[in-house]
Amino acid sequence: MKIDKLAKAYRVEGGKHFRLKDFDPADTGHWRSKEHAQEVLQQGIVSTAALQDKLYAQGHWSLLLIFQAMDAAGKDGIIKHVMTGVNPQGCQVYSFKAPSDVELQHDFLWRTTHCLPERGHIGIFNRSYYEEVLVVRVHPEILKSQKLPSSLVGKNIWEERFEDIRGFERHMARSGTVIRKFFLYVSKKEQKRRFLARLEEPEKNWKFSAADIRERQCWDDYQEAYEHLIRNTSTGHAPWYVVPADNKWFTRIVVSAVIVDTLESLSLAYPKVDESKRKELEAAKKLLLSK
Ligand code: ATP
Ligand code: MG
Numbered sequence: 001m002k003i004d005k006l007a008k009a010y011r012v013e014g015g016k017h018f019r020l021k022d023f024d025p026a027d028t029g030h031w032r033s034k035e036h037a038q039e040v041l042q043q044g045i046v047s048t049a050a051l052q053d054k055l056y057a058q059g060h061w062s063l064l065l066i067f068q069a070m071d072a073a074g075k076d077g078i079i080k081h082v083m084t085g086v087n088p089q090g091c092q093v094y095s096f097k098a099p100s101d102v103e104l105q106h107d108f109l110w111r112t113t114h115c116l117p118e119r120g121h122i123g124i125f126n127r128s129y130y131e132e133v134l135v136v137r138v139h140p141e142i143l144k145s146q147k148l149p150s151s152l153v154g155k156n157i158w159e160e161r162f163e164d165i166r167g168f169e170r171h172m173a174r175s176g177t178v179i180r181k182f183f184l185y186v187s188k189k190e191q192k193r194r195f196l197a198r199l200e201e202p203e204k205n206w207k208f209s210a211a212d213i214r215e216r217q218c219w220d221d222y223q224e225a226y227e228h229l230i231r232n233t234s235t236g237h238a239p240w241y242v243v244p245a246d247n248k249w250f251t252r253i254v255v256s257a258v259i260v261d262t263l264e265s266l267s268l269a270y271p272k273v274d275e276s277k278r279k280e281l282e283a284a285k286k287l288l289l290s291k
Pocket of ligand 1 (some may be wrong): 071076095096097098099124127128129131134135136142209
């Protein structure tokens with residue numbers, strides 16, 4: 001599979017018929033190994049950096065990348081990889097944890113709005129408002145702690161949240177924020193292997209959290225919640241990508257291909273220098289050379 005096809009291959013089109021079982025967490029396209037993919041990974045980093053420079057200089061569009069996954073699927077590693085080579089001045093990362101007391105006094109999208117990337121910037125969400133239809137759905141007691149008026153919590157609450165998210169993302173898209181969403185799809189077996197490594201290898205111990213093992217007990221509920229949300233929130237302007245995550249090097253190629261493909265589609269260019277600006281530059285040069 002060619003690199004430019006990679007971005008399309010894992011994109012969810014026509015969400016209605018989406019089924020997780022049509023994707024394979026261990027898929028690696030036709031790439032055999034990390035070594036085989038090394039050059040492509042490197043190219044992706046170089047292209048992203050060059051495109052980000054134009055995005056920043058032009059200052060019209062912004063790019064929002066959302067990462068969702070089960071624990072140990074490799075979100076942190078992917079974010080580190082995406083950040084490699086980009087100018088940190090034009091890129092922000094936000095990690096969304098359980099909401100604070102202040103955040104719980106507001107609607108569920110409130111805390112997101114001031115974390116959105118400004119024009120010319122890339123914003124990365126490590127988890128996001130999608131937790132509101134994931135962890136909150138899998139553990140309904142969390143919904144109870146959200147202080148919503150009880151008459152507003154009915155059996156359609158998840159459909160309503162999907163609708164609100166779609167509306168929010170449509171609004172963002174119309175304002176110039178390009179949204180790309182990634183579900184890093186790891187298998188249960190691979191997650192177990194990575195958890196065991198966290199328990200057994202001293203330099204990985206710090207990553208281990210007992211809470212992760214508890215969430216693992218709800219694996220099937222999470223898979224169902226993911227399937228449902230992807231089906232309901234994959235749209236033309238804010239598509240989901242289901243990225244195979246059992247092989248980290250492959251996850252990286254796919255994410256990188258999507259980012260490059262997306263930025264290329266924006267026809268980014270450095271701002272043109274008009275006549276008066278050109279004169280200003282010439283005058284400045286003259287002055288500089290005169291003393
Ligand atoms: P890592 O473990 O790699 O450092 P993480 O994203 O798993 O990263 P944690 O601090 O372990 O970070 O977990 C964050 C927790 O916050 C997750 O269990 C997630 O489900 C929870 N969370 C995030 N958003 C919400 C939300 N809106 N409502 C309730 N819980 C949330
Ligand atoms: Mg965690």
